[in-house]
Amino acid sequence: MDALNDKKQLRTLGTTNQIRGLLTILRNKETSRADFIFYSDRLLRLVIEEALGYLPFASQDVTTPTGSVYNGVEFTGKVCGVSIVRAGESMENALRASCRDIRIGKILIQRDEDTGLPKLFYSKLPKDISERHVLLLDPMLATGGSACQAVEVLVEAGVKPDRIIFVNLIAAPEGIQVMTERFPEIKIVTAEVDEKLNEKKYIIPGIGDFGDRYFGTL
Ligand code: PRP
Ligand code: URA
Ligand code: MG
Numbered sequence: 223m224d225a226l227n228d229k230k231q232l233r234t235l236g237t238t239n240q241i242r243g244l245l246t247i248l249r250n251k252e253t254s255r256a257d258f259i260f261y262s263d264r265l266l267r268l269v270i271e272e273a274l275g276y277l278p279f280a281s282q283d284v285t286t287p288t289g290s291v292y293n294g295v296e297f298t299g300k301v302c303g304v305s306i307v308r309a310g311e312s313m314e315n316a317l318r319a320s321c322r323d324i325r326i327g328k329i330l331i332q333r334d335e336d337t338g339l340p341k342l343f344y345s346k347l348p349k350d351i352s353e354r355h356v357l358l359l360d361p362m363l364a365t366g367g368s369a370c371q372a373v374e375v376l377v378e379a380g381v382k383p384d385r386i387i388f389v390n391l392i393a394a395p396e397g398i399q400v401m402t403e404r405f406p407e408i409k410i411v412t413a414e415v416d417e418k419l420n421e422k423k424y425i426i427p428g429i430g431d432f433g434d435r436y437f438g439t440l
Pocket of ligand 1: 306307308309310331332333334338340360361362363364365366367368369397423431432433434
């Protein structure tokens, strides 16, 4: 974990009681589906807002109603979202709530439940994606196989790796290691880094299968 904390590519939400309280509800296997959706949506909004802070900004001065000048900043550049279907789609509403008319591409990758290996089925991306910064959305980072495959799809479409921010809820150290070694230029923004993977490549302590809990396919 200490080696991970040194990684400049990795940003976690602060360990405030508010964040830990939300994670406690989500991790509890007794949490109802309605609560799981509600509290996931709250936490997803926070990681999205955190990730937006790593996009490029330029200085902008504005005059306040008191007649004073505030030395502020404004976002510069073009951005889009890309969700890794299916669980990543749960993050789209939070992104739309922050960036009203944002374009959102999709990459359908499914992890084989026995081997843990990812399989790419489909992608549909904004045509001008090579000119954009990309918020790549998936709440779970386990082995890193799915996220790395999604980054490869983006790179093939002309996106520069240093313009990719992977936005996540729970990450395993193994996935962070794989992703940051393979793509040293991308950033990872997550709520919390967990201990390890189990023999079935599930995150421990984790949250279970996020997609199944959020979409009700348990
Ligand atoms: C989950 C999750 C990630 C992936 C993480 O998706 O949403 O995409 O597994 O595991 P990895 O880092 O080892 O690749 P899954 O394929 O189970 O599909 P789902 O979104 O339909 O739940
Ligand atoms: N996908 C999930 O939803 N949970 C895990 O722990 C690993 C992959
Ligand atoms: Mg799943």
